Amino acid sequence: MDRDSFSQSLFGPPGTLWIHSMLTVIIVMTMLLSIRLLLSRRKIGYFSMVVALGITLAQYMQLIGRAWAPEAGDVQTFIELTLKVLAFVMINIGIFQLYNPTRKRDSAVMILFFLLTAAACSTYWLAPYWLESSGVQTKLLRPLGLELYLFLLLFVSFLLINPRIGQNGKYQAMLTVYFITHTLHMANLYIFDNRQPFLNLLEQIVPFVFHIILFLFIFERIIEIMQAIYTSSITDGLTKLYNRKYFHGRLTQAIQQRLPVSVIFSDIDNFKKLNDTKGHHMGDQVLKQVAQIVKEETEDTGICGRYGGEEMVVMIIDASTAPDELAERIRARVESETIVTVSMGHSKLKKGIGPDELVKQADEAMYKAKTTGKNKVVGWS
Template sequence: MNVLNWSDLWLGTLGAVISYTVILTIIFLTLVTSFRLLISRRKIGYFSIMISLLILIVQYFQLIQFQLTQTEGSIANFIALLLKVISFIFVNIGVYQLYNATKLKDTIVVILVIVMTAFVSLTYWYMPDWIQGSAEQIQLMQPLGMELYLFLLIFVSFLLLNPRIGQNGKYQLMLTFYFCSHMIHMTNLYLFNNQQAILRKFEQLIPIAFHVVLFLFIFERVIEIMQAIYNSSITDGLTKLYNRKYFYNRVNQHVAQKIAVTVIFSDIDNFKKLNDTKGHHMGDLVLKQVAQIVKEEAEHIGICGRYGGEEMVVLVTDTEVDASELAERIRARVEAETIVTVSMGYSYFRKNISAEELIKQADEAMYKAKTSGKNKVVAYG
């Protein structure tokens, strides 16, 4: 009866099959995630990544077959190497497309890479006449062109793609793992005739790290999308301030807890006239300028929102801040730094007052400022 020892499990056929099975599991999880993102986002980058993952699944099933049957032929080796190269190309195309719109020049580059890959793959079968050696040496040299070409692709990815990727830290880590795995493979094959079991094991284990990082890369993209969706649901697209619904909810939370907050309500003076005389583009620019001033002045002491067309509001949550002084700073900066002025009103939290009433009081104070000369700050009451 054969006893399975640690060496067989770690360095033998079973260990290799386990490593490849783990990789296949990670690839499958990444594939499912990419598919869900493709369905929901309709972005071509996920399709490219899915192609690379499907190719990788075929490649690792082939590697498992090699381990179980212990038979490798020239054609099978060529197919395995070609799948490895193509999957690497498509995973990088997909990662690039996640963060960049595909332009005509990008399409041309992809076509050139595919043509070059086809040309390089021919070197597997057609060796130059000047290369001499035994049949075994010639056979060992067959994959050299494609192996070196894969190194070239790794370096090109580092130099050209990495600066244009959103998660370039993870992307660099992926490429580093891939480079190390390929370097170990080349070292074992060409220096030790693939006889170093420990190097073969590292060659099997390092891709696990590569695929874990790739899965985390895709998963991080899911988080980025969810964060972007959430931010768009609570912020105004033009000014990037919180929208009316979110602002009201935050006021309601503080009032319900009986926190002594203050609401400042502002309105840009003569805004309709500005739109009519200088156009909506200038109106949008002014809105963004005023919003930036409000955001800078209220940073760390309150919450800013766009309540209506040209109406902006601040919930002052820091009880030590003088709301009248804050409102005056905002008014003065808008007058000095933009081509418009603002009328402002504010109201303090009082006992038994609701969030709606508190905002309404600040609005009434702002209206009083607007009807009594504009470009001033008025307190409610």
Template structure:
């Protein structure tokens, strides 16, 4: 028995089995992530991805089997090809569904693609009689139409899916790698008769990059979802300012750290009248405008929050910022750039003062501004 050489690990049957096994491991990790998402999110996109990954694992398991048993029947080769095409369809469908709600027309497009694939797959068994050649030549032609159809699906995916999802760079790279693999496979089979070891190795290794990027694609989508969930838990949905709970916790953190901070409390003047006369849509627009001004003025020096209704607050964290001047700048901009005015009060933290007391003092200062003429800034 010959000793195992290092180069055998990267070529021949053993090299192919190692490549396919690595791909199977990557697919298994990706499947675990997708299945976890499917169980927690119950979204059809994760179902499509999960099913496609199972099909891909079946496909590469079959390729390992083919390496161990080279005598492949026409039926086995046909089903291997079908697994390849339908897994590609499902992966791209799942990727699209990760970023888009599934509509009836999307389902119709998928069904049509599956139907067309099924019809085209019949070409594997029915070679036109006018094509002449020996048995091996005819056998070589059997998968040609399906292989070309897969190239067409690649371009369709680029046109229909790429522009409608996030992570476009990763997706484009995935399609490029898949296209290269398909071209190398077809060149090796139809130009070199399947006898080019370099092309065979490329055909086995490039898919590893494809499936690794697919894994990273799904993991990054998980991170995006986690960030979205976290942001929705700490931010107000309309203004995108921090919500009351988060703001209060941050005030407490700064005070616990013995950092000198101030709180500015603001309330939009006559907001109920605005809602009653011009509608809630206009009220929402004004809230977003005011929030935008407060964010711009406090960038790098404070934290903005929506305390409730038309009340917005600022935690001034920069010790060099004059809170009275900051509040006046915000008030003046709101008066000049919107159809409303605001009454504002501010308070600076003193020793032994709690978060509740600091916010309450700023609130009381704002109330004094509100009851003494509005559209002004009052210190506590």
């Protein structure tokens, strides 16, 4: 391939067609992910993303057609710009809705921006009446309102949306790349009059980075959802400790592996009276406080779970940790840091004992602590 042929394939219509076609593939892949999330989660944010990506797809399909007919009329240029602005607005609305419920105030702000977008679009057609200039100048100045409006949208997105979503790093990178792309476009159009082939190529390539980050953003959201589903299936919603089923499974596994297992069983003293006198809200607060103490004291030695009601259990798999000493630390902290006390029992794994029997022994030791004064630690004997 000679130099002229290579230059034509890279900077001419074939290169533009190839780049935009590859971008279209990435957009379609991102759209399929969003559709899958929409069908499974039925959340408005995914619907907004599907709409945004559909608009973006239409924009690039038009750009593919334009690669073979570079001279665009006023209507075609207006459609391209409008699709570009609408796609950006909808992508940001979708990203915001992925992490936030749409409240009335948020809906009002979105409607305001749609009205501003309509006003910005109107400047394209009103420009000839405002400007007394030649046809070439009018053609350049006509889209200026929409082009500058995109810079405003970038600034507002960073200011309003970024603090209220997850994956801030990816979102900031997306906005930065979009800013670079749009700045390249403005420089290429208004300074170099689209006569710099390298700038034209760069303007087409940089959006790859934006759409790859957007794809990774949606993919990461899928992972977040999967992690949230798994976490909710093994933890208690109130205390965030492991639930009884998961705890029992881990205890059974540890015993099968012949680890040096001990179990601590705790129960909050006079919890029913607390609920009756101070309300269930206070009871929930106390449960969370006690659970946090239990979690902090056992994070290096084993796992803890909510067994039921106000009962919490600890599995110790660290042979160097004495269960009576750990239980006493928990009891002392609960007494000093909360408005309640706990009674605790502990038992140690012996040959021939299964998980149910081990928990039962710790439970009976706790019951002995309850019936002999409460707010104490008793071992199984």
